[in-house]
Amino acid sequence: MSEFVVSARKYRPNTFDSVVGQESITSTLENSIKTGQMAQAYLFCGPRGVGKTSCARIFAKIINQDSLGENDDLSFNIFELDAASNNSVEDIRYITDQVRIPPQVGKYKVYIIDEVHMLSSAAFNAFLKTLEEPPPHAIFILATTEKHKIIPTILSRCQVYNFNRIKVVDMVSHLENIAQKEGISFEKEALFVIAEKADGALRDSLSIFDQIVNFSNRNITYDSVIQNLNVLDYNYYFRIVDSINKHNISDCLLALDEILNHGFDGHHFITGLGSHFRDLLVSKSPETVKLLEVGESVKEKYLLQSAETSARTLVKGLEIISEADTHYKASKNQRLLVELTLIKLNSLGQSEQKKNLETKEGESEVSAPPRPSEKKLESNLSNSSQQKDELQMTETADMLEVQPNDTQKKEPSPKEEIKETTPSKPIQKNKSFSGFSIKQTLEKKQELGEEEEKKDKDPFTFESLMEKWNSYASQANDKNKKTLHTALTTNSPELKECFTIEHTLDNKSLFDNFNREKQSFLDFLKRELNNYSIQLQAKLVKNEKAEVFLYTDKEKFLKLAETKPELLYLKDKLHLDFEF
Numbered sequence: 001m002s003e004f005v006v007s008a009r010k011y012r013p014n015t016f017d018s019v020v021g022q023e024s025i026t027s028t029l030e031n032s033i034k035t036g037q038m039a040q041a042y043l044f045c046g047p048r049g050v051g052k053t054s055c056a057r058i059f060a061k062i063i064n065q066d067s068l069g070e071n072d073d074l075s076f077n078i079f080e081l082d083a084a085s086n087n088s089v090e091d092i093r094y095i096t097d098q099v100r101i102p103p104q105v106g107k108y109k110v111y112i113i114d115e116v117h118m119l120s121s122a123a124f125n126a127f128l129k130t131l132e133e134p135p136p137h138a139i140f141i142l143a144t145t146e147k148h149k150i151i152p153t154i155l156s157r158c159q160v161y162n163f164n165r166i167k168v169v170d171m172v173s174h175l176e177n178i179a180q181k182e183g184i185s186f187e188k189e190a191l192f193v194i195a196e197k198a199d200g201a202l203r204d205s206l207s208i209f210d211q212i213v214n215f216s217n218r219n220i221t222y223d224s225v226i227q228n229l230n231v232l233d234y235n236y237y238f239r240i241v242d243s244i245n246k247h248n249i250s251d252c253l254l255a256l257d258e259i260l261n262h263g264f265d266g267h268h269f270i271t272g273l274g275s276h277f278r279d280l281l282v283s284k285s286p287e288t289v290k291l292l293e294v295g296e297s298v299k300e301k302y303l304l305q306s307a308e309t310s311a312r313t314l315v316k317g318l319e320i321i322s323e324a325d326t327h328y329k330a331s332k333n334q335r336l337l338v339e340l341t342l343i344k345l346n347s348l349g350q351s352e353q354k355k356n357l358e359t360k361e362g363e364s365e366v367s368a369p370p371r372p373s374e375k376k377l378e379s380n381l382s383n384s385s386q387q388k389d390e391l392q393m394t395e396t397a398d399m400l401e402v403q404p405n406d407t408q409k410k411e412p413s414p415k416e417e418i419k420e421t422t423p424s425k426p427i428q429k430n431k432s433f434s435g436f437s438i439k440q441t442l443e444k445k446q447e448l449g450e451e452e453e454k455k456d457k458d459p460f461t462f463e464s465l466m467e468k469w470n471s472y473a474s475q476a477n478d479k480n481k482k483t484l485h486t487a488l489t490t491n492s493p494e495l496k497e498c499f500t501i502e503h504t505l506d507n508k509s510l511f512d513n514f515n516r517e518k519q520s521f522l523d524f525l526k527r528e529l530n531n532y533s534i535q536l537q538a539k540l541v542k543n544e545k546a547e548v549f550l551y552t553d554k555e556k557f558l559k560l561a562e563t564k565p566e567l568l569y570l571k572d573k574l575h576l577d578f579e580f
Contacts, residue, residue: 006206006210007178007207013051013055015058019051019058021164021171021202022055022163025055025161026055029059029161030062033059033062039139041134041142041157042161043158044142044144045143045144045147045160045163046145046165047165047201050163050164050165050200052143053112055163056112057112060108060110060139060141063110063139064106064107076103076106077103078109079098079110079111079112081112083116083117084114084118087118089122089126092126093126095130099138107137108138110139111138112141112143115144117144117146117147117150124153128154128157131157142158165199165200165201166202166205168196169293172191172195174205175191175205186219186221187221187222188295190212190220190221190224190225193225193226193231197229208229212228230263232264234298236259239255240256242305243255244342244345249343249346252346256269266328266334266338270321270341274321274322274325277317277318279294279302280314281315281318283302284314289303313348320345457499457531462495465493469488470489472525473485473488483510483513484513487505487507487513498535502537502539503536505539505540506540511538511540518536521536
């Protein structure tokens with residue numbers, strides 16, 4: 001049995017051409033080698049597993065190839081230091097001492113320091129001078145995943161190369177090549193899931209690839225990847241969005257229950273649903289479809305479902321999902337929060353469908369030209385609709401107690417003239433529009449008026465009014481309504497004719513607060529004084545501006561001295577001046 005080598009080591013790049021997803025950096029390094037314009041210090045920074053150390057080794061190998069024979073060993077020219085475990089000043093001093101010695105073979109000595117951000121402050125300071133003025137034969141390549149931890153004095157001495165996260169498409173292409181070389185059967189959708197799970201790190205994708213190969217017995221399928229990596233299937237999200245478009249709440253809740261029973265966390269489902277809505281929105285435009293990092297078959301599903309889902313539903317849905325994501329950890333009933341989110345999303349589908357139906361009906365009414373044989377019928381329907389609108393306006397006015405003025409009574413409206421001249425089918429008086437009838441409204445209003453007439457109207461004196469007034473003010477003070485208490489007690493009310501009470505306020509804040517409590521206060525007075533004809537009016541009267549005087553320091557001191565004569569003695573004793 002041959003010794004197994006993991007794919008991350010076996011297929012590690014050994015030339016710039018084999019580096020995946022970093023074409024701009026590799027081409028820059030190649031050109032600098034060809035022209036001989038190489039810097040003495042480089043900083044490679046970027047996420048894990050994107051090729052920083054590999055590019056450093058390839059660079060060190062290429063710059064010495066011209067001066068070495070085929071059998072010469074490059075290990076004497078390349079020195080690697082792991083700063084995570086060698087981060088002291090002594091480790092850096094060892095390097096600075098070795099830098100002075102020229103290479104025995106080859107032209108350059110290359111020092112690769114990995115995870116350089118782990119060096120201590122003292123080590124960084126000890127490294128500065130050597131990094132700024134190294135010998136001509138020395139080149140330093142620093143690699144880090146956390147560029148922000150590198151001190152500025154180090155950054156200013158290096159050429160900085162920012163490595164990108166590996167794209168999903170590039171990662172899938174690399175995995176395909178490896179699978180073909182190893183004789184492993186695969187489904188392309190499965191490789192896309194592996195690439196997405198790797199989150200931009202090629203080394204992670206190769207580790208996952210080896211794991212799936214062992215699990216699936218060298219036959220990588222979509223189902224095996226989903227099962228082994230515990231990834232939520234795309235089909236659940238497509239099913240839920242279809243249910244939202246059909247406003248089928250029960251199907252959404254059943255799908256959620258099935259997802260939770262498979263061991264998935266509700267927060268994981270919410271974030272995945274947000275990504276799905278984002279991908280659907282991206283699929284709306286041909287220019288943004290390229291942002292989808294999925295296989296062709298899944299992309300077709302996205303395009304089909306995005307055509308069935310409106311952009312408004314997707315945008316509003318993203319807002320609802322984002323709100324649920326924000327409040328998920330703070331929620332005490334997290335499952336209920338996810339279910340409420342799905343119900344809100346279904347309501348979006350219902351409102352959108354209703355809006356589309358109304359729009360289609362309106363367009364059909366506008367676009368359909370009337371035929372000659374239907375003109376008479378259309379005229380009658382128009383007159384009938386005018387009468388219906390007129391009745392609805394009258395009904396609304398009655399509900400709001402809007403009284404027409406004299407000019408409206410004398411001058412007939414155009415609708416009244418049309419009503420008199422155009423014959424139409426008489427409308428039943430008790431026919432209801434908008435859920436209630438005019439007859440019922442008038443009868444109800446008449447009953448309320450009769451009840452008001454039957455209520456008591458006992459006379460009362462100003463003293464009895466003030467007794468109840470102060471009683472309500474005390475209750476407001478007990479309930480910690482300080483502003484209302486001040487509004488009631490600052491000025492006394494005036495009792496006018498016909499049981500009208502007028503209260504004057506000279507502050508806008510008190511006036512607004514009094515009006516907010518006006519109705520409950522008025523009900524209290526009617527009940528306590530046994531008079532249901534009382535009217536309460538608030539009046540805002542602004543005070544004239546008080547004159548503002550500016551006092552000098554001397555005037556301020558003399559004013560204080562009136563109450564504290566000791567100040568005069570203190571001033572004379574200490575020879576003080578008025579300026580303070």
